Amino acid sequence: MIQVLLVDDEEFSQKGMENLVPWEQWNCEIAAVASNGVEALEIINSQKIDLVFTDIKMPEMDGLELIREVNNINSGIDFVIITGYGEFEYAQKALRYGVRNYLLKPVGISEIEETLLKLTRNRIPDLEVQESPESCEIDIESFVEEIMVSVTQKNWNKISEILLAFIKDISSRNCSLEQTRIHAINLLSLLIKNEVIYSNEKTLLLAGEIGSADNQSVIYNILKDQIMMTQNQGERSFSKKMNPHVQKVLIYLIKHYKDKNLTLKWLSENIAYVKSDYLGKLFLSETGKTFAQYLAEFRIARAVEYQKQNPAIPVYDLAKLCGYRDNVSYFIQQYKKITGMTPAEFASSSVVNT
Amino acid sequence: MKIRSRFLLFLLSSYIAILLVGISYQVSTYRLFSGYLYDSVSETFYSSVGSFTNSIKSLEQLSVTIMANELTQNYLREELLSENSFARTRSREELMLNLSIYTLINPHLKEIILIDSRGNLYNANTNNKSISHYEEFVMGSTLQDTIALQGKYLWSKWESEPTFLILSRKINLIGNYLVQPEAVLFHFVDIEKLLEDNLPQIKSYGLKTSIYYEGDLFYSRLIDDSAYIRQEMENIRYKTVWINGEPHFATRIKTNDKTWEFFFLIPTKELFQDMYRINRIIYLIYLLLFIVFTVLIVRTIQRITSPIIELSKEMKIIDETDFVSTIPLKLPQNASEEVELLYYEFYQMINKIDTLVNKNLKQQLSLNQSQLESLSNQLNPHFLYNTLDSLYWMAELNKQPEMALMVKSLSKLLRSSLNKDDPLITVKGQLDLLNDYFSIQKIRFKERLEYTIDVESELYDKKIPRFTLQPLVENSIKYSLEKKGSQCLIDVIIHRSETAEGMDIRIRDNGPGVSQDKGRSENPGIGLANLQQRLSLLYGSIGKFEINSHAGEGTEIVIFIPYAKEMEE
Secondary structure (H helix, E strand, O other): OEEEEEEOOOHHHHHHHHHHOOHHHHOEEEEEEEOOHHHHHHHHHHOOOOEEEEEOOOOOOOHHHHHHHHHHHOOOOEEEEEEOOOOHHHHHHHHHOOOOEEEEOOOOHHHHHHHHHHHHOOOOOOOOOOOOOOOOOOOHHHHHHHHHHHHHHOOHHHHHHHHHHHHHHHHHOOOOHHHHHHHHHHHHHHHHHOOOOOOOHHHHHHHHHHHHOOOHHHHHHHHHHHHHHHHOOOHHHOOOOOOHHHHHHHHHHHHHOOOOOOOHHHHHHHHHOOOHHHHHHHHHHHHOOOHHHHHHHHHHHHHHHHHHHOOOOOHHHHHHHOOOOOOHHHHHHHHHHHHOOOHHHHHHHHHHHO | OOHHHHHHHHHHHHHHHHHHHHHHHHHHHHHHHHHHHHHHHHHHHHHHHHHHHHHHHHHHHHHHHHHHOHHHHHHHHHHHHOOOHHHHHHHHHHHHHHHHHHHHHOOOEEEEEEEOOOOOEEEEOOOOOOOOOOHHHHHOHHHHHHHHOOOOOEEEEOOOOOOEEEEEEEEOOOOOOOOOOOEEEEEEEEHHHHHHHHOHHHHOOOOEEEEEEOOEEEEEEOOOOHHHHHHHOOOOOEEEEEEOOEEEEEEEEEOOOOOEEEEEEEEHHHHOHHHHHHHHHHHHHHHHHHHHHHHHHHHHHHHHHHHHHHHHHHHHHHHHOOOOOOOOOOOOOOOOHHHHHHHHHHHHHHHHHHHHHHHHHHHHHHHHHHHHHHHHHHOOHHHHHHHHHHHHHHHHHOOOHHHHHHHHHHHHHHHHHHOOOOOEEEHHHHHHHHHHHHHHHHHHHHHHEEEEEEEOHHHOOOEEEOOOHHHHHHHHHHHHOOOOOOOEEEEEEEEEOOOOOEEEEEEEEOOOOOOHHHOHHHOOOHHHHHHHHHHHHHHOOOOEEEEEEOOOOOEEEEEEEEOOHHHHO
8 A cells, every 4th residue: 555645734625625535536545644844754754654745935944945855865756746836936946966856735635536547547456467357347438428418518617526436346456558558448338338428530540549558557547548638529520431331340340359350251241241442442441551551550559568568578479468378579570670670689678777 | 113213214214315315416516516616627728728729720831931931932932043063052051050059949849851853851950860761761662652742731740759740841943944853841840849838737637638630540649449430420529438447537629720739638537626525524524423323322322321221121020029129229329410310210109109018017017916916815725735635635535526626626726827927838738727717617506607628639639728718618607607596507618719810719608698799798708808908908809709790699708819929839
């Protein structure tokens, strides 16, 4: 569990944050509460703290001083500044101390949760290479219904809450990033189906973005921004809707790219129910790439991602994970064609980065 | 056309006109003068020819005198009658002596030769023999011709000595003699000398001459093809003849007895030498005057126009900088009094405008600033936001989600309105604030308020002035909701403008509306008037602020906002 310290001199703020934010759902625990910088420093020195939420303006020692002191002692503690001041010089100073999260009062529960989503992703064990556990199944339909209700009420705050709940639900089931993506894509396709998000040429990019998102926070933000943006656009702007066949194929591709037998012919017969050469043409006109090309690029992108998480992964396993089950040499060939490097070369170069 | 070039054109054309008048005057003077000159030249030739023929006549007369001379008669008599050779010789000697005196007296007569009937040749010459090898000429056909003429004179030329003309005559005894001795006298006349004495100008002016005697060319000076000239001049007294590509003034004179014919040619160049020199000087003066005038004109024009051009440039700069920089106008050098005055007046005007603008602006700014500052000073922002934060958490703790939402939205709106750093905000930021505003209003009015937002996503990052949308929406709510008491529908539409670089913002409501003639624009709300003023200050005539409203049909407000410049980055 992540040990959290709250530093604020306002009683209600302290109490509210402590009691109303679902910390445990983010794998967090309130370790202590302080009402000024000196107190907070004492706590940090005496016990293990991972994350600090602090006000700036406080008696005795203000938030920025506290951060400076702590950075002198040891790093490895994440700071989130919560302040009434939005002045530039404060933000600048905070940035200099390495603080990237700067929230303005009053801070809502969902904003704190968004910050947690962003900050805790490195601490949540995820991305197991194995196939998804049986437990990782969620009731996407109910989320979609809730979102639809909120959208009609124009309750944007509620939408944030629902999406956060969706992510929390996924996290609580120990789903891998891969699983999270699939759930997100499913959510997206249901939202499109219910016209909460309008289907157009941009939706494709969106699906691709989710497909290559490397953490939950990014997925959350994509979904949230897209729902908001669509609601800010009248229906008239959507002259060109994405072809539904291609959309279906694309969603299937993102979910099942590991299947070895993923071919245009099979998809046309079992998913899109149109002739394969017609589907091929549609796909090309919508995406600008042939199906084979798109699939290869998608698979190799996944391979690169797996390698980033685990540079030591054997090439054979890698090929298998990306749908090149029996044909390692073909995989290496494709890999080189798209990235310009062999998997081994990439692995050695990426060790430094990670 | 620029005033400078117009000036220049006018002055140059008047100068050219004067030049043309001058040149035509000169040309006509030249014509007149050349006529006079020709006349006087040919006059000179006529008088020369007159005295020339007189000399010829006197020579002819001389030969008659010689024949009638007593010594000559004596010699002829002795020659014919006397058997005494001594007497013959003595009479001949006496004659020859006499003849040589004639040659001394007449400067043109070089020599006289006597040939007697026996073919003996004697010459009368005081000097040593000056003319050589005349024997063959004298003994040739000329002798026979002379004898045949029986005492009449004969003029002939001598090919090998062209400067001599020869007058020959057979002499005879005066009286009734049946037999006459056959003696002939040859007078050698130096024609060049004769010409020189009668026409002293022959040496100068490169004068060319041909002399014909009875159609036969007797003498030519500096002329190669006399026949050509004679042919050219047939029946013409004078004309211009071209020799070797050079014009010559040619005169033809015939003596009264038509035996002698003279041709005189003077190169026109020589004749008009002085005239040409004067012409050259005049042209040079013209050129110098032209250059001096042009320089003077151009400088004068520049002195007049360049301060005007400078001034207009300054005006442009001042216009572009919105009077921000009251650069001291630098007066151009050598500016005339009027220009100085112009500059001075302009400068005064700019200063006045600038002071006025500054005064107004400063007043406005200080007013706004003081309002804002007093607001900020009254409420410490830290206190304000901490209180709101507490309020929010209290609401959450007491399970009052609507209140929590209102507090949060209100805080954002407050923060935005107290922000004085940046007058511009992105469309996206503005939409977030609008949603906050609507959140609050929705909680207040529930289902009575419905709204849609339609923004082209490309416009999200474009910047617009703060508080552009909110006053419009506020206005719509005020009129359609608070007055009517039924449901209010508001559409917010932001699209790219089809006509200009910018975006059209449309706020539509289903409120009561007003008929066109007494539109809301006459008495718009304070917020709306303020917005209208702000936009026209920011964008001037580029901006747009339209209110379309009809009674019972709702109101639509359209504003146009051009893209901010720094936006391309």
